[in-house]
Amino acid sequence: MKKILISLCLLVAPMLSFAQLGKKAASTDPYPELGAKLEEYWLAMRGDSAQIQNAECDFLISSCKDSLVMNYVANKLYSLYKDSPVMGDESVAVHLAKEWFIPGKVRMDNPLDLTAAKMLVMFNENSLIGMDAPKISLTGTDAELYDIPVPGKFNVLYFYDTDCSTCRAETVKLVSYAASAPSDYIFNAVYTGSDEKAWRAYSEKNFSATNFRNLYDPSLESDFQRLYGVLGTPRMFLVSPDGVILGRRLDTDALRTLSANILSESGYVYGSPEVMAMYDGLFAGYGNGMGKDEILEVADYIASRTFGEGDIDNFRHLEGDLLYYLNANCTDEQCKAGTLEFIDSFILVDGVWTSPEDEASVVSLGRMLKELIQRTPAGSAVPDIQVHSTLRRKACLFRRGSKEGIHSLNSAAPGYIIFYSKGCSSCKEMLSKVDGIVKADRKVRVLLVDMDLLYEKYPEEAEAVLNSFDLSTLPFILQADSYGKVLHKYVQL
Secondary structure, eight states: OOOHHHHHHHHHHHHHHHHHSSSSSSSSSSSHHHHHHHHHHHHTTTTHHHHHHHHHHHHHTOOOOHHHHHOOOOOOHHHHTOOSSTTTTTHHHHHIIIIIITTTTSSSSHHHHHHHHHHHHHHHTTTTSBBBBEEEEEETTOOOOEEETTTTTTEEEEEEOOTHHHHHHHHHHHHHHHHTTTTTTEEEEOOSOOOOOHHHHHHHHOOOOTTTTEEEOTTOOTTTHHTTSSSSSSSSEEETSSEEEESSSSSHHHHHHHHHHHHHHHHHTOOHHHHHHHHHHHHTTSSSSOOOHHHHHHHHHHHTGGGTTTTTTHHHHHHHHHHHHHHHHHHHHHHHHHHHHHIIIIIIIITSSOSSIIIIIIIHHHHHHHHHHTTTTSSBBBOOOOEEEEEOOOOOBBBEEEEEEEEEEEEEEGGEEEEEEEOOOHHHHTTTTHHHHHOEEEEEEOEEEEEEHHHOOOHHHHHHHHHHHHSSSOOOOEOOOTTSSSSESSOOO
8 A cells, every 4th residue: 555655646746747837727636546545545544553653654755756745645644634533643643743744844735724733733742642641730629739630540531611512411421421430430520611600500510429529720820721632622531540641532422432441351342433334234234224123133133143142242242332333323213212122121131241341331321321211201291391492383463483582391382392502513404494394384383492502591491401301412302292292202303
């Protein structure tokens, strides 16, 4: 692969020089073939250490003798690593910026990109995976200073803001995970704002678990923003007992997977990309997606070929992976129903999940998902919770089609309740369909609940709906019948 890339660099150099004599080609990518090979090589390097990938990238860039081709290769690689969803790839982007762009060895496509690259370095170079976690001191609720990280413990560093809607949902997940986390885990909840009253109220309400330390630094004396790259929230890190950063930019699901890998004596990783891709292909074969029957059929087949033949380890691994897959991919009602029965039949069973690692990585996730799915079941009354919201219905001579204010959730009967966030792309797509729904049926009502607004201005209302519904993923849509009872949940408009 490396030889192919070097050959391409040499071949395209004269072509680029000739093209520069005329106008730029219409294509935004002057070398699509070379770009495709670079992407292929980038994918092939996944799994190698950052040091190896740094060296490979340096070799590829330096092998290009034409300066324009060298710039193209360097910018392409930098873009791939900077925008990669793979944890740890940002360290290669930092290396490329420091080694090639900032010293001026190659130029960036846009002058503003160089400023952004310098910012990337400034806010990431101190907290990369494999580095010693920066030592900082923060103020606790008792006004005493506390050091991060705590030596001899696995440290979870959770940076949040009280006004961050994503943080609200992540906090619920993290607190649930912390309740069953191993005893050598300590959770550091770090408020990134300066409103002491808001911090204390949030801490008392959300972080009551004994393994949470509630900290903040209103004067920013610790420089945590730069040292840990906290330019937005939430931000989460996992630090080893000897102070080395094991994971960064985590969410609770990723923390759970990483912790399971660390704790497992066999080194088995639940929810690995390879196994998730296997389940993608498996369920794609059904054609109709993941319904209850399909989920249970797959789980039964796994059980018969593993547990049924005495292979308990593979049973745990594959059923645990299936749980992780369903957690990441189930969004509709039928899939959620299948997940619930799967948890009862294959996860929350006696005599199988017996180790502390099983409890922390699989069983606790199963319990959490079951509790969320069972909230406000079909047939139950829509909770009479008063929330600031917008009621939509078909306009007529005697009423407008939209009314903002305080409405009871059951005022949407018959119709839909839609919980959403303005920063959610799928929420925007869903909201675009509301007009068509209310215009099509004069009886239908749609109650729109902006969770960002509730989190920011009406936290008691936000807490009430969080305790009543599974809002772990937005949008969450519930359909009510004319009697004010839940008809369907996890509706897809």
